[in-house]
Amino acid sequence: MHRTNTPQPRTLGDHSWRDRAACRSTPYHQVDPELFFPEPDEIDRIRAAKALCAQCPVRRVCLDAALENGDSAGIRGGMTEEEREPLHRKLEHRFDYGRVNEVLAGRDIHLTKAERRAVARAAYQAELPASRLAWLLxxxxxxxxxxxxxxxxxxxxxxxxxxxxxxxTPRNRPHTLKNPTAKLPGRDDLGTAA
Incomplete structure (x- = not known):
C-alpha cells in the first residue's frame, strides 16, 4: 500500500516544525529573514522567497501556523500577505477530516468551529462518554x-x-404531469407500431 507523505497537523504549542523549515538559517545555509518581508513591488524578492518556500518540507504547517495565529505580515507557507488574506477570512469555516481524525486519536491540535462540531458528532456517534469529549476538546x-x-x-x-x-416525493411515478387532472393515454390510444 502506498502511503502519502502528508504532514501531520502541529499540536498545540508545538514550534519544533521551525527547526525543519527551509528558511531557517544555519552556519552552512544563511537565509536573510528580511527576504520574507518584501514590499509589494519587490517582485524578485517575492520570487526568491517563494522559491525557498517551494522546497520547504513544512510549508503547509507554516501556512497553518500563520493562519491560526493571525500572522498577516510577510510571506508564510509560500504565500504573500495578499494571497493569504482570503484564507484568514475563511479560517473559521475550514474543514479538514485529517485534523478531525487526529483529535479523535488523542492529539492536541488547533481546530476550527466546523472541525470541533465534527469531532463532537463523531464522538457522539461512537458513543464516547462526555468526559472523553471534554478531554479531546x-x-x-x-x-x-x-x-x-x-x-x-x-x-x-x-x-x-x-x-x-x-x-x-411521489414514488413509482415514471413522469410528472403538468396537469394533474389530465388523463394518461391508455394502451388503445397509442396505436400500432409501423
Missing amino acids: KISEEHAGKLYRRTRREIRNRAVEQQEKAEK
Missing part, C-alpha cells in the same frame, strides 16, 4: 454534555427533515 464536561445534546437534536432534526422530504 479541552472543555468542561458540562460543555461536552451541551455539545452532545445539540448534536442529538441536529441528528434528530435531519432525520425528520429527510422523512418529510421522502413523504412529499
Whole structure:
C-alpha cells in the first residue's frame, strides 16, 4: 500500500516544525529573514522567497501556523500577505477530516468551529462518554454534555427533515404531469407500431 507523505497537523504549542523549515538559517545555509518581508513591488524578492518556500518540507504547517495565529505580515507557507488574506477570512469555516481524525486519536491540535462540531458528532456517534469529549476538546464536561445534546437534536432534526422530504416525493411515478387532472393515454390510444 502506498502511503502519502502528508504532514501531520502541529499540536498545540508545538514550534519544533521551525527547526525543519527551509528558511531557517544555519552556519552552512544563511537565509536573510528580511527576504520574507518584501514590499509589494519587490517582485524578485517575492520570487526568491517563494522559491525557498517551494522546497520547504513544512510549508503547509507554516501556512497553518500563520493562519491560526493571525500572522498577516510577510510571506508564510509560500504565500504573500495578499494571497493569504482570503484564507484568514475563511479560517473559521475550514474543514479538514485529517485534523478531525487526529483529535479523535488523542492529539492536541488547533481546530476550527466546523472541525470541533465534527469531532463532537463523531464522538457522539461512537458513543464516547462526555468526559472523553471534554478531554479531546479541552472543555468542561458540562460543555461536552451541551455539545452532545445539540448534536442529538441536529441528528434528530435531519432525520425528520429527510422523512418529510421522502413523504412529499411521489414514488413509482415514471413522469410528472403538468396537469394533474389530465388523463394518461391508455394502451388503445397509442396505436400500432409501423
